[in-house]
Amino acid sequence: xxxxxxxxxxxxxxxxxxxxxxxxxxxxxxxxxxxxxxxxxxxxxxxxxxxxxxxxxxxxxxxxxxxxxxxxxxxxxxxxxxxxxxxxxxxxxxxxxxxxxxxxxxxxxxxxxxxxxxxxxxxxxxxxxxxxx
Amino acid sequence: xxxxxxxxxxxxxxxxxxxxxxxxxxxxxxxxxxxxxxxxxxxxxxxxxxxxxxxxxxxxxxxxxxxxxxxxxxxxxxxxxxxxxxxxxxxxxxxxxxxxxxxxxxxxxxxxxxxxxxxxxxxxxxxxxxxxxxxxxxxxxxxxxxxxxxxxxxxxxxxxxxxxxxxxxxxxxxxxxxxxxxxxxxxxxxxxxxxxxxxxxxxxxxxxxxxxxxxxxxxxxxxxxxxxxxxxxxxxxxxxxxxxxxxxxxxxxxxxxxxxxxxxxxxxxxxxxxxxxxxxxxxxxxxxxxxxxxxxxxxxxxxxxxxxxxxxxxxxxxxxxxxxxxxxxxxxxxxx
Numbered sequence: 399x400x401x402x403x404x405x406x407x408x409x410x411x412x413x414x415x416x417x418x419x420x421x422x423x424x425x426x427x428x429x430x431x432x433x434x435x436x437x438x439x440x441x442x443x444x445x446x447x448x449x450x451x452x453x454x455x456x457x458x459x460x461x462x463x464x465x466x467x468x469x470x471x472x473x474x475x476x477x478x479x480x481x482x483x484x485x486x487x488x489x490x491x492x493x494x495x496x497x498x499x500x501x502x503x504x505x506x507x508x509x510x511x512x513x514x515x516x517x518x519x520x521x522x523x524x525x526x527x528x529x530x531x
Numbered sequence: 532x533x534x535x536x537x538x539x540x541x542x543x544x545x546x547x548x549x550x551x552x553x554x555x556x557x558x559x560x561x562x563x564x565x566x567x568x569x570x571x572x573x574x575x576x577x578x579x580x581x582x583x584x585x586x587x588x589x590x591x592x593x594x595x596x597x598x599x600x601x602x603x604x605x606x607x608x609x610x611x612x613x614x615x616x617x618x619x620x621x622x623x624x625x626x627x628x629x630x631x632x633x634x635x636x637x638x639x640x641x642x643x644x645x646x647x648x649x650x651x652x653x654x655x656x657x658x659x660x661x662x663x664x665x666x667x668x669x670x671x672x673x674x675x676x677x678x679x680x681x682x683x684x685x686x687x688x689x690x691x692x693x694x695x696x697x698x699x700x701x702x703x704x705x706x707x708x709x710x711x712x713x714x715x716x717x718x719x720x721x722x723x724x725x726x727x728x729x730x731x732x733x734x735x736x737x738x739x740x741x742x743x744x745x746x747x748x749x750x751x752x753x754x755x756x757x758x759x760x761x762x763x764x765x766x767x768x769x770x771x772x773x774x775x776x777x778x779x780x781x782x783x784x785x786x787x788x789x790x791x792x793x794x795x796x797x798x799x800x801x802x803x804x805x806x807x808x809x810x811x812x813x814x815x816x817x818x819x820x821x822x823x824x825x826x827x828x829x830x831x832x833x834x835x836x837x838x839x840x841x842x843x844x845x846x847x848x849x850x851x852x853x854x855x856x857x858x859x860x861x862x863x864x865x866x867x
Contacts, residue, residue, distance in 0.1 A: 430580075431580060431583075431602065431605060432576050432577060432580045432605065435576060435602075435605050435606050435609045436576070436609060436612075438606075439606075439609045439610070439613070490617050490620050490621050490624065501613065501617065503617065503620070504613045504616065504617055507613075507616045507617075507620075508609075508612075508613070
Protein backbone atom coordinates (compact mmCIF):
# COMPACT_ATOMS: atom_id res chain seq x y z
CA UNK A 399 0.00 0.00 0.00
CA UNK A 400 1.50 3.30 -1.00
CA UNK A 401 -0.78 6.08 -0.03
CA UNK A 402 0.23 9.58 -0.83
CA UNK A 403 -0.97 12.82 -2.25
CA UNK A 404 0.38 16.22 -3.06
CA UNK A 405 -1.71 19.34 -3.27
CA UNK A 406 -0.51 22.61 -4.64
CA UNK A 407 -1.67 25.54 -2.60
CA UNK A 408 -2.42 28.78 -4.42
CA UNK A 409 -5.81 29.82 -3.15
CA UNK A 410 -8.31 29.05 -0.42
CA UNK A 411 -9.93 26.26 -2.43
CA UNK A 412 -6.63 24.46 -2.41
CA UNK A 413 -6.68 24.55 1.37
CA UNK A 414 -9.97 22.64 1.24
CA UNK A 415 -8.44 20.20 -1.25
CA UNK A 416 -5.47 19.59 1.05
CA UNK A 417 -7.83 19.03 3.97
CA UNK A 418 -9.88 16.59 1.95
CA UNK A 419 -6.98 14.47 0.82
CA UNK A 420 -5.55 14.50 4.34
CA UNK A 421 -8.85 13.33 5.79
CA UNK A 422 -9.19 10.58 3.19
CA UNK A 423 -5.74 9.25 3.89
CA UNK A 424 -6.20 9.50 7.67
CA UNK A 425 -9.47 7.57 7.39
CA UNK A 426 -7.88 4.95 5.18
CA UNK A 427 -5.00 4.48 7.60
CA UNK A 428 -7.51 3.84 10.36
CA UNK A 429 -7.32 7.01 12.46
CA UNK A 430 -10.30 7.62 14.72
CA UNK A 431 -12.61 10.56 14.21
CA UNK A 432 -10.88 12.79 16.74
CA UNK A 433 -7.45 12.20 15.23
CA UNK A 434 -8.85 12.65 11.75
CA UNK A 435 -10.15 16.03 12.77
CA UNK A 436 -6.82 16.93 14.38
CA UNK A 437 -4.81 15.93 11.35
CA UNK A 438 -7.16 17.86 9.11
CA UNK A 439 -6.91 20.95 11.28
CA UNK A 440 -3.12 20.72 11.23
CA UNK A 441 -3.10 20.46 7.45
CA UNK A 442 -5.54 23.31 7.21
CA UNK A 443 -3.35 25.57 9.35
CA UNK A 444 -0.17 24.71 7.46
CA UNK A 445 -1.83 25.20 4.08
CA UNK A 446 -3.30 28.46 5.24
CA UNK A 447 0.11 29.70 6.32
CA UNK A 448 1.43 28.96 2.84
CA UNK A 449 -1.49 30.77 1.24
CA UNK A 450 -1.20 33.80 3.54
CA UNK A 451 2.54 34.27 3.82
CA UNK A 452 4.23 32.56 0.90
CA UNK A 453 1.55 32.96 -1.74
CA UNK A 454 2.02 29.45 -3.02
CA UNK A 455 3.57 26.14 -2.11
CA UNK A 456 2.54 22.56 -1.63
CA UNK A 457 1.26 20.16 0.95
CA UNK A 458 2.35 16.55 0.57
CA UNK A 459 0.71 13.84 2.63
CA UNK A 460 1.95 10.29 2.87
CA UNK A 461 1.89 7.18 4.95
CA UNK A 462 5.05 6.50 6.91
CA UNK A 463 6.27 3.45 8.75
CA UNK A 464 8.75 3.13 11.54
CA UNK A 465 9.43 -0.24 13.15
CA UNK A 466 5.97 -1.61 12.56
CA UNK A 467 4.37 1.67 13.55
CA UNK A 468 2.28 3.46 10.96
CA UNK A 469 1.59 7.11 10.71
CA UNK A 470 0.67 10.00 8.52
CA UNK A 471 3.22 12.56 7.49
CA UNK A 472 2.45 16.06 6.34
CA UNK A 473 5.08 18.05 4.53
CA UNK A 474 4.24 21.66 3.83
CA UNK A 475 6.79 23.51 1.76
CA UNK A 476 7.03 26.85 0.06
CA UNK A 477 9.62 29.16 -1.41
CA UNK A 478 8.24 32.23 0.27
CA UNK A 479 9.97 34.87 2.39
CA UNK A 480 10.89 32.34 5.08
CA UNK A 481 10.75 32.83 8.80
CA UNK A 482 13.26 35.17 10.35
CA UNK A 483 12.96 34.10 13.94
CA UNK A 484 11.74 30.52 14.26
CA UNK A 485 11.94 30.55 18.03
CA UNK A 486 9.57 33.47 18.06
CA UNK A 487 6.92 31.84 15.88
CA UNK A 488 7.18 28.69 17.96
CA UNK A 489 6.32 30.70 21.06
CA UNK A 490 2.79 30.45 22.33
CA UNK A 491 0.74 33.55 21.98
CA UNK A 492 3.00 35.06 19.35
CA UNK A 493 1.06 34.32 16.20
CA UNK A 494 -2.36 34.27 17.80
CA UNK A 495 -1.89 37.59 19.53
CA UNK A 496 -0.57 39.05 16.33
CA UNK A 497 -3.83 38.08 14.70
CA UNK A 498 -2.22 35.59 12.33
CA UNK A 499 -4.45 32.89 13.70
CA UNK A 500 -2.44 29.86 12.70
CA UNK A 501 -0.14 29.17 15.57
CA UNK A 502 2.57 26.67 14.73
CA UNK A 503 2.85 25.60 18.38
CA UNK A 504 -0.82 24.62 18.15
CA UNK A 505 -0.12 22.45 15.12
CA UNK A 506 2.81 20.91 16.94
CA UNK A 507 0.55 19.95 19.83
CA UNK A 508 -2.07 18.41 17.55
CA UNK A 509 0.52 16.14 15.98
CA UNK A 510 3.18 13.82 17.42
CA UNK A 511 6.26 15.03 15.62
CA UNK A 512 7.08 18.41 14.21
CA UNK A 513 10.13 19.85 12.50
CA UNK A 514 10.56 23.20 10.87
CA UNK A 515 13.26 24.38 8.55
CA UNK A 516 13.27 27.88 7.18
CA UNK A 517 15.66 30.28 5.54
CA UNK A 518 15.02 33.91 4.94
CA UNK A 519 14.17 34.63 1.30
CA UNK A 520 14.38 30.95 0.45
CA UNK A 521 11.36 29.35 2.00
CA UNK A 522 10.03 27.09 4.66
CA UNK A 523 9.56 23.35 5.04
CA UNK A 524 7.47 22.01 7.88
CA UNK A 525 7.20 18.29 8.47
CA UNK A 526 4.82 16.77 10.93
CA UNK A 527 3.78 13.22 11.77
CA UNK A 528 0.87 11.68 13.60
CA UNK A 529 1.31 8.05 14.63
CA UNK A 530 -1.48 5.52 14.73
CA UNK A 531 -2.04 4.22 18.22
CA UNK B 532 -9.68 -2.01 31.91
CA UNK B 533 -7.56 1.01 31.03
CA UNK B 534 -8.27 4.63 31.86
CA UNK B 535 -10.09 5.27 28.66
CA UNK B 536 -12.48 2.37 29.15
CA UNK B 537 -13.04 3.35 32.73
CA UNK B 538 -13.84 6.86 31.69
CA UNK B 539 -16.15 5.59 29.03
CA UNK B 540 -18.02 3.37 31.45
CA UNK B 541 -18.32 6.10 34.04
CA UNK B 542 -19.53 8.65 31.55
CA UNK B 543 -21.98 6.15 30.15
CA UNK B 544 -23.38 5.41 33.60
CA UNK B 545 -23.86 9.08 34.41
CA UNK B 546 -25.42 9.85 31.05
CA UNK B 547 -27.77 6.87 31.20
CA UNK B 548 -28.78 7.95 34.65
CA UNK B 549 -29.56 11.40 33.40
CA UNK B 550 -31.53 10.16 30.42
CA UNK B 551 -33.69 8.14 32.79
CA UNK B 552 -34.50 10.97 35.12
CA UNK B 553 -33.30 14.51 34.64
CA UNK B 554 -32.26 15.12 38.21
CA UNK B 555 -30.10 17.88 39.56
CA UNK B 556 -28.08 15.29 41.40
CA UNK B 557 -26.95 13.67 38.18
CA UNK B 558 -26.06 17.03 36.73
CA UNK B 559 -23.95 17.64 39.79
CA UNK B 560 -22.22 14.31 39.18
CA UNK B 561 -21.61 15.45 35.64
CA UNK B 562 -19.98 18.60 36.89
CA UNK B 563 -17.69 16.59 39.15
CA UNK B 564 -16.85 14.30 36.28
CA UNK B 565 -15.94 17.19 34.00
CA UNK B 566 -13.60 18.52 36.62
CA UNK B 567 -11.85 15.18 36.71
CA UNK B 568 -11.61 15.18 32.93
CA UNK B 569 -9.97 18.60 32.99
CA UNK B 570 -7.51 17.35 35.59
CA UNK B 571 -6.66 14.47 33.30
CA UNK B 572 -6.09 16.99 30.50
CA UNK B 573 -8.91 15.67 28.35
CA UNK B 574 -9.35 18.19 25.55
CA UNK B 575 -12.75 19.49 24.43
CA UNK B 576 -12.75 17.44 21.24
CA UNK B 577 -12.09 14.29 23.22
CA UNK B 578 -14.99 15.12 25.51
CA UNK B 579 -17.32 15.49 22.53
CA UNK B 580 -15.99 12.28 21.03
CA UNK B 581 -16.62 10.47 24.30
CA UNK B 582 -20.19 11.71 24.35
CA UNK B 583 -20.78 10.67 20.75
CA UNK B 584 -19.42 7.17 21.21
CA UNK B 585 -21.57 6.60 24.28
CA UNK B 586 -24.56 7.93 22.41
CA UNK B 587 -23.91 5.59 19.51
CA UNK B 588 -23.82 2.64 21.86
CA UNK B 589 -27.01 3.63 23.64
CA UNK B 590 -28.87 4.44 20.43
CA UNK B 591 -27.57 2.29 17.61
CA UNK B 592 -30.26 3.60 15.30
CA UNK B 593 -29.25 7.19 15.66
CA UNK B 594 -30.38 9.05 12.51
CA UNK B 595 -27.64 9.70 9.99
CA UNK B 596 -28.04 13.53 9.90
CA UNK B 597 -27.72 13.66 13.66
CA UNK B 598 -24.59 11.51 13.51
CA UNK B 599 -23.12 13.80 10.87
CA UNK B 600 -23.91 16.81 12.95
CA UNK B 601 -21.70 15.39 15.67
CA UNK B 602 -18.82 15.13 13.24
CA UNK B 603 -19.36 18.78 12.55
CA UNK B 604 -19.38 19.60 16.24
CA UNK B 605 -16.17 17.63 16.69
CA UNK B 606 -14.51 19.68 13.99
CA UNK B 607 -15.61 22.87 15.72
CA UNK B 608 -14.27 21.62 19.01
CA UNK B 609 -10.79 21.08 17.56
CA UNK B 610 -10.50 24.86 17.42
CA UNK B 611 -11.46 25.11 21.04
CA UNK B 612 -8.99 22.35 21.87
CA UNK B 613 -6.36 24.39 20.05
CA UNK B 614 -7.06 27.39 22.26
CA UNK B 615 -7.35 25.23 25.37
CA UNK B 616 -3.93 23.69 24.89
CA UNK B 617 -2.39 27.05 24.20
CA UNK B 618 -3.90 28.35 27.39
CA UNK B 619 -2.44 25.45 29.36
CA UNK B 620 0.97 25.94 27.88
CA UNK B 621 0.88 29.70 28.51
CA UNK B 622 -0.17 29.07 32.06
CA UNK B 623 2.75 26.82 32.76
CA UNK B 624 5.06 29.36 31.18
CA UNK B 625 3.59 32.05 33.36
CA UNK B 626 4.23 29.96 36.44
CA UNK B 627 7.80 29.50 35.35
CA UNK B 628 8.25 33.24 34.81
CA UNK B 629 6.72 34.00 38.15
CA UNK B 630 9.08 31.70 39.95
CA UNK B 631 11.99 33.30 38.12
CA UNK B 632 10.82 36.74 39.21
CA UNK B 633 10.44 35.42 42.73
CA UNK B 634 14.07 34.34 42.70
CA UNK B 635 15.18 37.68 41.25
CA UNK B 636 13.16 39.53 43.88
CA UNK B 637 14.82 37.51 46.63
CA UNK B 638 18.21 38.26 45.13
CA UNK B 639 17.35 41.92 45.07
CA UNK B 640 16.28 41.81 48.68
CA UNK B 641 19.62 40.32 49.67
CA UNK B 642 21.47 42.79 47.50
CA UNK B 643 19.68 45.87 48.72
CA UNK B 644 19.10 44.78 52.25
CA UNK B 645 20.18 47.90 54.04
CA UNK B 646 21.07 46.93 57.55
CA UNK B 647 20.16 49.78 59.78
CA UNK B 648 23.29 50.84 61.63
CA UNK B 649 23.38 51.19 65.41
CA UNK B 650 24.62 54.65 66.22
CA UNK B 651 24.78 56.10 69.71
CA UNK B 652 22.28 58.91 70.14
CA UNK B 653 20.82 58.48 66.69
CA UNK B 654 17.40 56.88 66.29
CA UNK B 655 16.95 55.46 62.81
CA UNK B 656 13.78 54.21 61.15
CA UNK B 657 13.53 52.87 57.61
CA UNK B 658 10.93 51.11 55.55
CA UNK B 659 10.82 50.23 51.86
CA UNK B 660 8.00 48.37 50.15
CA UNK B 661 7.88 47.50 46.46
CA UNK B 662 4.65 48.09 44.55
CA UNK B 663 5.28 44.95 42.54
CA UNK B 664 7.60 42.09 43.26
CA UNK B 665 10.72 44.05 42.51
CA UNK B 666 11.51 47.51 43.72
CA UNK B 667 12.83 50.55 41.89
CA UNK B 668 13.43 52.28 45.22
CA UNK B 669 16.65 51.97 47.06
CA UNK B 670 17.97 53.03 50.38
CA UNK B 671 21.29 52.27 51.91
CA UNK B 672 23.13 53.15 55.08
CA UNK B 673 26.84 53.13 55.62
CA UNK B 674 28.45 53.66 58.97
CA UNK B 675 32.14 54.45 59.32
CA UNK B 676 34.61 54.14 62.20
CA UNK B 677 33.71 57.62 63.46
CA UNK B 678 30.05 56.67 63.64
CA UNK B 679 29.29 58.92 60.71
CA UNK B 680 26.23 57.56 58.96
CA UNK B 681 25.55 58.12 55.30
CA UNK B 682 22.16 57.45 53.86
CA UNK B 683 21.13 57.26 50.26
CA UNK B 684 17.60 57.13 48.91
CA UNK B 685 17.06 56.67 45.22
CA UNK B 686 14.09 56.16 43.00
CA UNK B 687 14.25 54.92 39.45
CA UNK B 688 11.50 56.47 37.38
CA UNK B 689 9.61 53.38 36.40
CA UNK B 690 8.76 50.26 38.29
CA UNK B 691 9.32 46.56 38.17
CA UNK B 692 12.20 44.62 36.68
CA UNK B 693 13.88 47.31 34.54
CA UNK B 694 13.94 49.69 37.49
CA UNK B 695 15.27 46.97 39.74
CA UNK B 696 18.10 46.12 37.36
CA UNK B 697 19.03 49.77 37.24
CA UNK B 698 18.97 49.92 41.01
CA UNK B 699 21.58 47.21 41.30
CA UNK B 700 23.92 49.34 39.24
CA UNK B 701 23.47 52.27 41.61
CA UNK B 702 24.37 50.07 44.52
CA UNK B 703 27.59 48.84 42.97
CA UNK B 704 28.59 52.35 41.98
CA UNK B 705 28.07 53.56 45.53
CA UNK B 706 30.05 50.64 46.92
CA UNK B 707 32.94 51.27 44.57
CA UNK B 708 33.61 54.87 45.58
CA UNK B 709 33.85 54.81 49.37
CA UNK B 710 36.32 57.70 49.55
CA UNK B 711 33.68 60.16 48.41
CA UNK B 712 31.18 59.20 51.04
CA UNK B 713 31.80 62.30 53.11
CA UNK B 714 30.94 64.68 50.27
CA UNK B 715 27.30 64.37 49.21
CA UNK B 716 27.74 66.63 46.19
CA UNK B 717 30.66 64.58 44.86
CA UNK B 718 28.77 61.32 45.40
CA UNK B 719 25.94 62.52 43.22
CA UNK B 720 28.28 63.88 40.57
CA UNK B 721 29.98 60.51 40.30
CA UNK B 722 26.68 58.66 40.11
CA UNK B 723 25.40 61.09 37.52
CA UNK B 724 28.35 60.26 35.31
CA UNK B 725 27.80 56.52 35.63
CA UNK B 726 24.08 56.75 35.01
CA UNK B 727 24.51 59.09 32.08
CA UNK B 728 26.94 56.67 30.44
CA UNK B 729 25.21 53.40 31.17
CA UNK B 730 21.52 53.86 31.37
CA UNK B 731 18.94 54.16 28.67
CA UNK B 732 18.24 57.87 28.04
CA UNK B 733 14.60 57.55 28.93
CA UNK B 734 15.26 56.08 32.32
CA UNK B 735 15.86 58.58 35.11
CA UNK B 736 16.98 58.25 38.64
CA UNK B 737 16.34 60.69 41.42
CA UNK B 738 18.41 60.54 44.53
CA UNK B 739 18.89 62.07 47.91
CA UNK B 740 22.16 61.59 49.68
CA UNK B 741 22.96 62.69 53.18
CA UNK B 742 25.64 62.21 55.80
CA UNK B 743 25.25 62.63 59.53
CA UNK B 744 28.33 63.43 61.53
CA UNK B 745 27.56 62.88 65.23
CA UNK B 746 30.73 64.67 66.31
CA UNK B 747 29.36 68.00 65.12
CA UNK B 748 25.67 66.95 65.07
CA UNK B 749 25.48 68.02 61.48
CA UNK B 750 23.64 66.58 58.53
CA UNK B 751 25.19 67.29 55.11
CA UNK B 752 23.09 66.54 52.08
CA UNK B 753 22.52 66.98 48.38
CA UNK B 754 19.75 65.95 46.04
CA UNK B 755 19.31 65.05 42.41
CA UNK B 756 15.74 65.91 41.49
CA UNK B 757 14.49 63.83 44.38
CA UNK B 758 11.27 64.30 46.29
CA UNK B 759 12.21 66.81 49.02
CA UNK B 760 12.36 65.46 52.53
CA UNK B 761 11.51 67.25 55.74
CA UNK B 762 13.42 68.67 58.62
CA UNK B 763 11.73 68.66 61.99
CA UNK B 764 12.80 71.37 64.38
CA UNK B 765 11.91 70.00 67.81
CA UNK B 766 12.34 73.24 69.69
CA UNK B 767 9.98 75.16 67.39
CA UNK B 768 7.90 72.03 66.84
CA UNK B 769 7.89 72.77 63.10
CA UNK B 770 8.42 70.82 59.91
CA UNK B 771 10.33 72.43 57.06
CA UNK B 772 11.02 71.21 53.58
CA UNK B 773 14.53 69.91 52.94
CA UNK B 774 15.00 71.68 49.67
CA UNK B 775 17.82 70.64 47.35
CA UNK B 776 18.79 71.94 43.96
CA UNK B 777 20.16 69.51 41.40
CA UNK B 778 19.24 67.75 38.17
CA UNK B 779 17.89 64.23 38.00
CA UNK B 780 20.73 61.71 37.48
CA UNK B 781 21.55 60.77 33.93
CA UNK B 782 20.21 63.82 32.12
CA UNK B 783 23.30 65.86 31.56
CA UNK B 784 26.93 64.85 31.51
CA UNK B 785 28.22 67.77 33.53
CA UNK B 786 26.11 68.68 36.47
CA UNK B 787 27.11 69.81 39.87
CA UNK B 788 25.14 69.25 42.98
CA UNK B 789 24.93 71.79 45.71
CA UNK B 790 25.64 70.62 49.21
CA UNK B 791 23.61 71.76 52.19
CA UNK B 792 24.03 71.48 55.92
CA UNK B 793 21.73 71.37 58.93
CA UNK B 794 22.61 71.17 62.57
CA UNK B 795 20.50 68.70 64.50
CA UNK B 796 19.61 69.65 68.04
CA UNK B 797 18.06 67.17 70.42
CA UNK B 798 14.97 65.43 69.00
CA UNK B 799 15.37 67.11 65.62
CA UNK B 800 14.54 64.79 62.76
CA UNK B 801 15.49 64.38 59.12
CA UNK B 802 12.79 62.70 57.07
CA UNK B 803 13.60 61.29 53.66
CA UNK B 804 11.15 59.66 51.32
CA UNK B 805 10.47 58.50 47.79
CA UNK B 806 7.67 59.87 45.66
CA UNK B 807 5.80 56.63 46.30
CA UNK B 808 4.98 58.20 49.66
CA UNK B 809 3.65 61.50 48.38
CA UNK B 810 2.04 59.96 45.35
CA UNK B 811 -0.10 57.73 47.46
CA UNK B 812 -3.56 58.13 46.18
CA UNK B 813 -6.66 57.78 48.23
CA UNK B 814 -10.21 57.94 46.99
CA UNK B 815 -9.99 61.71 47.53
CA UNK B 816 -7.04 62.19 45.20
CA UNK B 817 -3.35 62.53 45.88
CA UNK B 818 -2.23 62.65 49.45
CA UNK B 819 -0.82 66.06 50.21
CA UNK B 820 2.61 66.49 51.73
CA UNK B 821 0.84 68.20 54.62
CA UNK B 822 -0.97 64.99 55.33
CA UNK B 823 2.31 63.07 55.49
CA UNK B 824 3.57 65.63 57.97
CA UNK B 825 0.37 65.27 59.97
CA UNK B 826 0.80 61.50 60.03
CA UNK B 827 4.36 61.77 61.25
CA UNK B 828 3.26 64.24 63.88
CA UNK B 829 0.57 61.81 65.01
CA UNK B 830 3.21 59.19 65.83
CA UNK B 831 6.01 61.52 66.82
CA UNK B 832 6.09 60.17 70.38
CA UNK B 833 7.16 56.75 69.06
CA UNK B 834 10.58 55.53 67.97
CA UNK B 835 11.76 56.36 64.45
CA UNK B 836 11.18 52.79 63.29
CA UNK B 837 7.68 52.75 64.77
CA UNK B 838 6.88 56.06 63.06
CA UNK B 839 7.83 54.85 59.57
CA UNK B 840 5.89 51.62 60.11
CA UNK B 841 2.78 53.38 61.36
CA UNK B 842 2.87 55.91 58.53
CA UNK B 843 3.20 53.10 56.02
CA UNK B 844 0.35 51.20 57.63
CA UNK B 845 -1.98 54.19 57.47
CA UNK B 846 -1.10 55.08 53.90
CA UNK B 847 -1.48 51.47 52.86
CA UNK B 848 -4.94 51.42 54.34
CA UNK B 849 -5.85 54.75 52.68
CA UNK B 850 -4.94 53.23 49.34
CA UNK B 851 -6.95 50.13 50.04
CA UNK B 852 -3.82 47.99 50.26
CA UNK B 853 -2.77 48.56 46.71
CA UNK B 854 0.58 50.31 46.31
CA UNK B 855 0.87 52.20 43.06
CA UNK B 856 4.53 53.01 43.43
CA UNK B 857 7.44 51.73 45.44
CA UNK B 858 7.37 53.24 48.91
CA UNK B 859 10.41 54.24 50.94
CA UNK B 860 10.53 56.30 54.10
CA UNK B 861 13.58 56.92 56.29
CA UNK B 862 13.78 58.92 59.50
CA UNK B 863 16.86 59.98 61.48
CA UNK B 864 16.36 61.52 64.90
CA UNK B 865 19.04 62.88 67.16
CA UNK B 866 18.45 61.59 70.64
CA UNK B 867 19.31 63.60 73.69
